[in-house]
Amino acid sequence: MTTHDESTAALEPITAWFTRAFAELDAMNRDFCQLLEEATGVDDDVARLAKAGRDGFTERVRVFLREHPRINGAGLIFSRSARGEGKGVTEWWVRDGADGMTRYQFGVNPLGQRFYDYEKLEWFTVSVSSGRPWLTGPYIDYLGVEEYIVTMTVRSEVHGRAVGVTGCDIRVSDLERELLPLLRLAGGPALLLNPHDGVLVSSSSRFSAGDVVHDVPAGFRRVALPLANPPLTLLVSG
Amino acid sequence: MPTVSDAAQGGAPLPFAEEASGSASGAAVADRIASSISLGLLSVGERLPTEIELAQQFGVAVNTLRKGLAELRDREIVVTRRGRTGGTFIVKAPFPSPEEVRERLRDTSLVDLRDLRDEHVAVGSAIARLAATRVWGGSIVRLEELAARVSAARTPAEAASADSRFHIELAVLAQSPRLLRSEIRIQSEIAPLHWTFSDFEQTQTIVASDHHDVIRAVMEEDGGRASLAMSEHLQHDGVRMMDAKLSIDPDL
Numbered sequence: 001m002t003t004h005d006e007s008t009a010a011l012e013p014i015t016a017w018f019t020r021a022f023a024e025l026d027a028m029n030r031d032f033c034q035l036l037e038e039a040t041g042v043d044d045d046v047a048r049l050a051k052a053g054r055d056g057f058t059e060r061v062r063v064f065l066r067e068h069p070r071i072n073g074a075g076l077i078f079s080r081s082a083r084g085e086g087k088g089v090t091e092w093w094v095r096d097g098a099d100g101m102t103r104y105q106f107g108v109n110p111l112g113q114r115f116y117d118y119e120k121l122e123w124f125t126v127s128v129s130s131g132r133p134w135l136t137g138p139y140i141d142y143l144g145v146e147e148y149i150v151t152m153t154v155r156s157e158v159h160g161r162a163v164g165v166t167g168c169d170i171r172v173s174d175l176e177r178e179l180l181p182l183l184r185l186a187g188g189p190a191l192l193l194n195p196h197d198g199v200l201v202s203s204s205s206r207f208s209a210g211d212v213v214h215d216v217p218a219g220f221r222r223v224a225l226p227l228a229n230p231p232l233t234l235l236v237s238g
Numbered sequence: 239m240p241t242v243s244d245a246a247q248g249g250a251p252l253p254f255a256e257e258a259s260g261s262a263s264g265a266a267v268a269d270r271i272a273s274s275i276s277l278g279l280l281s282v283g284e285r286l287p288t289e290i291e292l293a294q295q296f297g298v299a300v301n302t303l304r305k306g307l308a309e310l311r312d313r314e315i316v317v318t319r320r321g322r323t324g325g326t327f328i329v330k331a332p333f334p335s336p337e338e339v340r341e342r343l344r345d346t347s348l349v350d351l352r353d354l355r356d357e358h359v360a361v362g363s364a365i366a367r368l369a370a371t372r373v374w375g376g377s378i379v380r381l382e383e384l385a386a387r388v389s390a391a392r393t394p395a396e397a398a399s400a401d402s403r404f405h406i407e408l409a410v411l412a413q414s415p416r417l418l419r420s421e422i423r424i425q426s427e428i429a430p431l432h433w434t435f436s437d438f439e440q441t442q443t444i445v446a447s448d449h450h451d452v453i454r455a456v457m458e459e460d461g462g463r464a465s466l467a468m469s470e471h472l473q474h475d476g477v478r479m480m481d482a483k484l485s486i487d488p489d490l
Binding site: 072 | 314317319320321322323324329330371372373374376380399406407410413415418459
C-alpha cells in the first residue's frame with residue numbers, strides 16, 4: 001500500500017472520485033438485477049428480461065442522471081450471445097435537454113450496414129467475461145451514441161448468470177471538467193492513464209486525452225490508484 | 239449551392255421540395271431527399287430541418303413526412319439520434335449508378351478532382367498518424383476484419399462501401415471527432431469515383447496491399463510511416479479517379 005507521503009496530493013481525491021462513481025454504478029446495477037430477479041424466471045431469455053425491466057430501469061436511470069449532472073447516458077446492455085439469443089438487446093438512456101432523457105436505439109440488425117456490433121467492444125467484453133468493474137476509453141462511440149466518451153461498466157447477474165453490463169458514459173470533455181481540478185492538486189504536470197496507458201485527463205500540454213504513453217516520460221513517476229479494478233495510474237512530475 | 243443548414247436557418251425551401259408537393263406520398267418524399275443527396279445538394283453529415291419544417295417545405299402532412307423519413311432510415315441513408323446533439327442526420331449517400339458517376343466525372347474538372355484528392359491526403363494522413371499514436375486494445379483486429387471485407391467484395395459498390403468503412407474505422411481510432419466528420423464526408427464523395435470504372439480485381443489487389451501497409455505501421459505505432467503509407471494509398475486512389483475521367487471522356 002502506497003502511503004500518502006510517497007504519492008501525491010492528487011491521489012486521494014481522484015481515487016475517491018472513482019470509488020464513489022463505481023459504488024453508485026454498482027448500486028444502480030444491484031437495483032436493476034433485483035428488479036429482474038423479481039419480475040422474471042430462470043428460463044426467460046434476455047429479450048424477456050429487457051421487456052420486464054424497462055419501466056423500472058427508466059425510473060432508476062432518471063434518478064441516476066439527476067444525481068450525476070455530468071453523466072451523458074446510462075443503462076443495461078444485454079448479452080445476446082448468452083444462450084445464442086438472437087439480436088442485440090439494449091436498454092439505454094441519454095440525457096436530452098435540461099433535465100430530460102430519452103431511450104436510445106442502436107442498430108441491432110447484424111445484416112445492416114449500421115449494425116452496432118457491441119459484443120466485440122471493450123466496454124462490453126471485459127466486464128461481462130471477467131466480472132471486473134472496467135473503464136473503457138476515451139473512444140469515439142461510432143454507430144453507438146456517436147460521442148467522444150469514457151464508459152464505466154460492471155457485470156449484471158440475474159438468476160446466477162451474467163446477462164450483460166450496467167454502465168454509464170461520460171463525455172471526455174466532462175470528465176476533464178470533473179477531474180482536472182483534482183489532478184492539479186498534484187502541484188505540477190500530471191496525467192491520469194487508463195488500463196492501456198492512454199491519457200484520460202492531463203494537466204500537461206505535452207500530453208492530451210487519447211495519447212498513449214507507454215514509457216514514463218523523463219521527470220515523471222508512476223503512482224497506481226489503490227483500486228483493484230479498473231487499474232488506473234497517475235503520472236506525476238517530480 | 240443550397241444546403242440543409244441554409245434551408246433550416248433561412249427558411250429557404252429544400253431542393254426538390256416543390257416537386258413533391260400536392261398529393262405526394264411518403265415514398266415520394268423519401269425519393270426526393272435521396273436524389274438531393276445523390277446529386278450532392280445535401281451532404282453526408284448534415285442535419286435535416288425539423289419534421290415540422292420539412293413537412294411545410296414539401297407541402298405534406300407531418301405524418302406523410304414521417305413515413306418518408308422512416309423509409310430513409312430503413313435504407314440506412316439517415317439516422318435519427320437522440321440526446322443533446324440529436325436530430326435526423328444524413329449518414330450515407332445512396333450509391334450512385336455508373337451513369338451518375340459518369341456524369342459526375344464529366345462535370346468535374348481534373349483540377350477539382352486533384353483538389354478533392356489533396357484534401358483527402360491531408361485529412362487521411364493526419365488520421366493515420368494520430369491512429370498510430372492512439373491505438374489501444376484489440377482495435378487493430380477490427381481494422382483487419384474491415385480490410386478483409388474489401389477483398390471479399392463482389393461488386394465495385396460493395397468494395398467501395400467496405401473501403402469507406404475501413405477509413406472511417408481508422409478515423410475512429412484517431413479519436414478526433416472533427417477529422418472523423420471530414421473523413422465521412424470525403425468518403426461519400428470519393429469512393430464511387432475511383433471504384434466504379436477501374437479494373438475491379440486490380441483495384442482490389444492494390445487497395446488491399448495499401449491497407450495492409452497502413453495497418454502494419456499503425457500496429458507498430460509508427461506515426462510517420464502510417465502517415466506516409468496513407469498518403470501513398472490516397473495518391474493511388476486519386477490516379478484511378480483521374481484515369482476514370484480521362485477514359486470516359488476522350489474528347490477532352
